[in-house]
Amino acid sequence: MEIIGGARLEVHIKPTDVGKRVSVRCLNDGGIGAEKFTDTVGVLTSWNDGVLLITRRTGESVRIVESSLVAGKVVPTRHPTTTPQGGASRHVTMAPARRRGPATSFDELARVTARGWQPVESETLGEWRLRASSGFTRRANSVLPLGDPGRPLDEALSYVRDWYAARELPAYIQTATGAEGGQELLCADLERRGWVREVSAQVWVGGLAPVGDLDADVDQVRLSRSYDDAWLRRYQRFGTPGPHVTAVLGSGPSVWFASVPAAGEAPAAIGRCVVDGRWAGFLAVEVDPAHRRRGLATAVMAALGRRALDEGASAAWLQVEDDNTSARALYDGMGFAAHHSYHHYRAPE
Structure with missing residues (x-):
């Protein structure tokens, strides 16, 4: 379904766009003094029974009633601007040179950061990696999902919970949002099943x-x-x-x-x-x-x-928690910039 609004505002998204990055504007129903419209950018993670769920790059999920939509479109993933010889740039978004940082995919960076903080014990479940280290840090005691677990999601989650229970550890899954190839859909699936997001941080990259x-x-x-x-x-x-x-x-x-x-x-x-x-x-x-x-x-x-x-x-990465303002200011001054956010979801009790 495509909904056409009045004036110049048009909604050009539909339920088949689930999984794509979108930008939408909706009417507010706030009180006196509230802005008339709210804009939301993120991955469309579901569209059911007249309600849209959009997951922002921070991992926050926003619920939007379909009838409140006044504008919407699919937007491309942002890439650094490249200028072919003798031609105009192919992308319009460009960060200052100091902020571009090393080119890398989410998959590459996820694997590099995992190798820098390895668990004592691990097991593979399809393309998921279960990690345990007697509870020392969530990163070393959580699932790193980098693809398909090789079985239906509910079955995989049940296996994860049993695996950590056998080690007397809470079951955590580490997810990422805000980068091409991110896991916004998995975040939404976990939240629908009652998994709770406890900690969020960011991976920053820069030149060494x-x-x-x-x-x-x-x-x-x-x-x-x-x-x-x-x-x-x-x-x-x-x-x-x-x-x-x-x-x-x-x-x-x-x-x-x-x-x-x-x-x-x-x-x-x-x-x-x-x-x-x-x-x-x-x-x-x-x-x-x-x-x-x-x-x-x-x-x-x-x-x-x-x-x-x-x-x-030649390239550098680090991880900084969302509320560590002093560290963020320090690394910003060194030329680092955020690449993606990551989150730890804990299984419901």
């Missing part, structure tokens, strides 16, 4: 050379292939540092640990970097609150970045 070129006192940063007890005391993301913690922290193709010594028992700042081909992933960058605003995080990033450049990497 600007990180290595940062003006920072890298001489104070110590780099090592392993970490010590002092490094773990600053990390503080676990209870007892058992073998599952050490296994995850030490996982990855080429792992480096950084620390800035301090007078106390724990370093003033720490960081971790995983070099994987052209990629360098930055994780566990933390600074003692008493030593903040002294450029220590920048120094840690620069030291690790230079080491990664020496190993042949």
Whole structure:
């Protein structure tokens, strides 16, 4: 069905567009002072019984009554502008050069980030990967779905819940939104089945050379292939540092640990970097609150970045939680930009 509105506003979307990225405008039914229209951009994840469900790049699902639509269209996935020799650019959307970052697909980046934080135990279910590490971080204790699980969704979810229950762990599925090849449809399917989104964050990417070129006192940063007890005391993301913690922290193709010594028992700042081909992933960058605003995080990033450049990497990635405004400001200043969002859905009790 195609609905034609009045004036210049037209609705050119229909139920067969489920799975596509759309932009819609609908009438508000708010009170006095409310805007007349609301615009929503995201993936159309369902259209049933006169109700549309659109999942934004942040993972938020928006419910829209069909009768409130006044405009709608399918929009293409955004790509960086490319200009053929002697011709005009083929795309109209273009970020400043500093913001383009390395070209990468969601699938490539998802696999790279997973190799930088590997679980103690894993099992494949079709193209899904079930991961467990005695509860140390959701990333190492959740399903990474990168395709078809090889069986109907409800059957796959039942298997997932049983697999984690056997390990006395809650069942989590890690999904991604906001990138071509993202999993908005899976997010909507999980929400319809009562799975709850608990944590959201973003994967940011950028060029590695600007990180290595940062003006920072890298001489104070110590780099090592392993970490010590002092490094773990600053990390503080676990209870007892058992073998599952050490296994995850030490996982990855080429792992480096950084620390800035301090007078106390724990370093003033720490960081971790995983070099994987052209990629360098930055994780566990933390600074003692008493030593903040002294450029220590920048120094840690620069030291690790230079080491990664020496190993042949050229692109960088990192993960930052949505509410970590200070880290987002820091990485924005280094030239990083968001590539996609990821979320952890927990199975209903």
